[in-house]
Amino acid sequence: MAGSTEPTGTAPAIGQPLWLLAELTYQCPLHCVFCYNPTQHARINDEMSTAQWVDVMQQARKLGAAQLGFSGGEPLLRDDLEELVQEAHRLGYYTNLITSGVGLTPTRAQKLKDAGLDHVQLSFQDSTKELNDFLSHTKTFDLKQRVARLIKQHDWPMVMNCVLHRHNLPHVGKIIEMAVALEAEYLELANTQYYGWAWINRDHLMPTREELQEAEAVVNRFRAEQEGKTGPRTRVLFVVPDYFEERPKACMNGWGSVFLSIAPDGLAMPCHNARDLPGLQLPNVKDTSIAEIWQRSNAFNAFRGDSWMKAPCRTCDERHKDFGGCRCQAFLITGDATEADPVCSKSPHHEKVVQLVKQAPTRRSIPIVFRSDAESRLLHAEPNA
């Protein structure tokens, strides 16, 4: 498949999997319309055991993994989370709980603190109860406020994450105010990345360039006000809306470069959206060692280095800066994972991205799809089932 002709590129140097993402479960009490989990999540239910996760953490740590994110789905749905955090802490990981907040009771928070959890990333959908609860299809706004206070009571550094799209971009100022009031150390304003459920719902989520520019101006004003301030403050990260850019993101800092994601069923992926890429033959930690997976598996080597690249990436002087962008995005939009990320204006498929943005407002008669097991089964019905 990838790079089968003219191996003129440099041989890929294999680094260390510094970042381990443990997606403990795809189950989630929320139903967010922009969730990046695979839309076939309901069919993936052979979750790994505690012992299997412990083994994964031990192997990855030996290979150099230092940052460990417990994610999902909602990782708090696993009742062995405290046990896993404790083992991760013992191994020397810097541990991060990536949560919706649902299930973070005072009792569990105390247990996680005792287990050595280092920080918490809490998702919010909006600064208003109405939109938060609508987009997640749950009544969770008040709960998240309580959880945020609980996180601060336990002296965890808090990252608040809010996915941005056309519905909440006009509220960015209020979202920042809320993060400051809740004493978040970091606010991640993550413009929607169109994968999974977000890809299905892209027409409903896609903002206009003007909406984005206004929001970014608000962010920049806030940053300017913070300049030179001492004492605790909230750092705002603005994840670029890449459909509106001329150059792609340096996705995963390069394929198989530093990032290792393990799905609930043990599938090992160089990117948490790689499950849908055709022909990858993703390895599974249930039957293959992490060292073997990281260093020798075809999937992790498929897009390492630059020998897999086609034109225009192959000869582009920016190819070691953005690594050709995102493989999943290339596949979703061009049908070929070895193409340049079409976000790039040099891509022959760039016009498709322009059209996706332009046509979105005309395509909103299609119903919005809330993430749920039922919708997942509908989208991925077995033929003749």
Place this chain on the structure above:
Amino acid sequence: MSTLPNQPKLSRRFRLQYEEAQSRWVLLYPEGMVQLNPSAAEILQRCDGVRTVEGIVAELEAAFNAQGIAPEVQALLEEGQRRGWID
């Protein structure tokens, strides 16, 4: 100029740790890791809120049989303060 505290202390928001696999010291923080060069690591290990800047300089000069490293220590601490590593 110096707004540095006399007794610099590593922020509790950062964890200084030796990484065997990388053969170097790193600073870990939410969703990030700073890979430190050996001199930065030596300096930051001594930022305990008790030692003074002068004390750190003297200690390092003695330990590494070096002289005149005060500007380097100062620069690293200022950089650390700017990036929130130092309280």
